[in-house]
Amino acid sequence: MLYLVPTPIGNLEDITLRALRVLKEVDCILAEDTRTTRKLLQHFGIETQLRSHHAHNEHASVTAIARQIQDGAVMALVSDAGTPGISDPGFLLVRECVRQGIRVECLPGPTAFVPALVASGLPCDRFHFEGFLPHKKGRQTRLQYLASLPNTFVLYESPMRLVKCLEQLSEHCGPDRPACVARELSKVHEEVKPDTLAGLAQYYKTEGVAKGEIVIVVAGNA
Ligand code: SAM
Secondary structure, eight states, X not given: OEEEOOBOSSOGGGSOHHHHHHHHHSSEEEESSHHHHHHHHHHTTOOOOEEEOOTTTHHHHHHHXXXXXXXXXXXXXXXXXXXXXXXXXXXXXXXXXXXXXXXXXXXXXXXXXXXXXXXXXXXXXXXXXXXXXXXXXXXXXXXXXXXXXXXXXXXXXXGGGHHHHHHHHHHHHOTTOEEEEEESTTSTTOEEEEEEHHHHHHHHHHHOSOOSOEEEEEOOXX
């Protein structure tokens, strides 16, 4: 069978007991970056064999991996941080396993968008997860679509593009739309900053480039 194993997005204490047991017991761990995962495994004294599985080789390797699982191998898939498949490799392998009737289990665990959404104070009973916006082609279309949504929506963004993204969201959704920037979740310098889109754009413009990893949460079109 195939396990999808979420790993910490910052604080190593967020790994679950079950994740540790599964990572110890499987025949092989498929990792987005074997160096990153090796450090995590070393920290927890886990010696399971690692194999590279990332966006650049997953198209070519899913069939072979699924065959090995069919032949009896038990494997775990991890990404660098958070839940595999969420803005990370995973979907193609899971789809292939599901097609072949292989049992797939995703362990519950760390992911960045849930704590950002819940801590934002914006309605979280219904929401849309956007992940990363396209950098160029299709960006305006996505922004227009997001601006029209009635529910809270969630974006992943890099620190370098944060101000530009907040300014574009402000143009499309209006400057007074409530929003929140969640930065460095579960880490020492965690910051959850609610404000309007214009207020947040102004704040991060004045502060200079925000450091670390970022989730943007925006209220729906009321
Ligand atoms: N698979 C991951 C998940 O389950 O959330 C997401 C991987 S995606 C490649 C990485 C993006 O997730 C970052 O650019 C950032 O937007 C967000 N992210 C990851 N860790 C974060 C953290 N500690 N605080 C805020 N955002 C984070």
